[in-house]
Amino acid sequence: MITAVFYALAAFTVVSAVAVVVTTNIVHSAMALMGALLGVAAVFVLLGADFVGIVQLLVYVGGILVLTLFAVMLTSRTDVQISNRGVGRLPAAVISVGLLAYLLWAGTRATWATQEVGPPVPSVAGIGNAFLTDYILPFEVASLVLLVTLIGAVVVSRKEVKG
């Protein structure tokens, strides 16, 4: 049963991701990207990572995707249709398919040191403890990075005042 759910989610995610790549209209690409991000969030929940799934929804679908759509609207000129046209598809396809074959070969051949998985448990308390004990320094650095990003984005994107 859960395997069937996984296959359905994986098929949805992969089809959406391929649609991001092959559509020429970049607005359609952004919509397909939303499908892929939702599929990945559902895979997180399937893996028992409920908090990460919710964060994925809030930050990716609610934040990054909206930001991307704003950038598309602000930068697209009259002709959206060709704004996403690709170049050099053949060499890129050769590289991608070769790498995929290698990754599948290596990934299925390796023997991972896996544990027996129990039923999923709520993960919020465990993640919170991890953030405030083992990962306290990266956690604080992350807030600094976000502050720098905030200021940097404003400085980079503001209109230059010629004086």
Place this chain on the structure above:
Amino acid sequence: MGALTLNHFVVLSAILFVTGLFCVLTRRNAIGILMGIELILNSANVNYVAFARYGATPYDGQVFAIFVIMLAAAEAAVGLAIVLGIYQGFETIEVEATDRLRG
């Protein structure tokens, strides 16, 4: 159909990664390239969470995935700001047309 194993997620992650790589390699539009990068970061996150589920330590992988999501948000904000800056200078965001450092 068999039980769900770690390999299922590794294969899904590999497919997502390659799709994102193909997107980065073929797009001329800078925003399209950023979308490919988002796909690549998501594939890494699938691996992190899957290994957290099937490995010995339950939360380390999830914490890393949250850090990756946070950095992806920062990267998207700065990246799209740069794209807007390029658009103001060049009137286009095709990466092949933006070949001057000095405006």
